[in-house]
Amino acid sequence: MISLTARWVVVDIEGTLTPTSQVHVTLYDYARPRLGPWIDEHADDAVVADAVAQIRSLGGLSESATTDELVAVLHGWMDADQKIAPLKTLQGLIWQRGYAVGDLTAEFFPDVAKRLREWHAAGLTLAVFSSGSVPGQIAFFSRTTDGDLRDLFTAHFDTVNAGPKREAPSYKAIASALRAVPEETVFLSDVPAELHAAAEAGWQTVGLARPGEPFADADFSPHPAVDSLTDVEIS
Structure with missing residues (x-):
């Protein structure tokens, strides 16, 4: 004691x-397929737009990078368990919705x-x-x-x-x-x-x-x- x-x-x-699995398995698996749709559906959201700009900068992508290219960078960061701000921002928004609608506990x-x-x-x-x-x-x-x-x-x-x-x-x-x-x-x-x-x-x-x-x-x-x-x- x-x-x-x-x-x-x-x-x-x-x-x-x-448990670590709550984040690395449950939450990561929930966010992974939703990153692309979230970026497309919230393109006019200032927070999402800022996150996208950071992903382009940090990921070495051009201004014309597609959503698929952005998601590929995000998935790479997730696979490496990197604590990078724009990834955490988008994950947080997706998880927030997941808890609100009852998908996550x-x-x-x-x-x-x-x-x-x-x-x-x-x-x-x-x-x-x-x-x-x-x-x-x-x-x-x-x-x-x-x-x-x-x-x-x-x-x-x-x-x-x-x-x-x-x-x-x-x-x-x-x-x-x-x-x-x-x-x-x-x-x-x-x-x-x-x-x-x-x-x-x-x-x-x-x-x-x-x-x-x-x-x-x-x-x-x-x-x-x-x-x-x-x-x-x-x-």
Whole structure:
């Protein structure tokens, strides 16, 4: 059991709150065939138009690139699991619609919802830092097997409004946005490199070494690590 004293708790999603397969299989497979139609059907949407412009630039495509060419770049990024902003933006919009119409339901590890509710009820300020876009995060928590969990969180952060997850300045930016004291802030993640960055920013850290997940056997030192949120007490 790990016992900490803090006022702010920031959580990762993939591998920490939900199985990695929920993102890499369920959500990716849902978004993949819908990217092209979404681009075509929302061509006049400023957010989509900006994402398309970024895809052309980052993918080395011409202004006359077809939707199929844009999608080929997006699929390549997905296959390589690259956290690139325009991809995350389009995925987030598609997932947002999927949750809204009932096509998607987020599934968490069994210990997650109860613990998050307990921390929230105890007066802790909860926030999310994930590579998935903020709209995608909010949609994710809106429809889960444990109900609508959006009200538990004060703020959401991604690699666009905070920065890379493996760099300390991102955590400093989040602390500033939350008006949080770094020493009284805890970050929970399944990725040691992210915990290193949070610790460099002065945060407390806890690793989630969940059985069967990609980082289950990783070296989390010097961070304490558990395999369930049940083993983390924060007051």
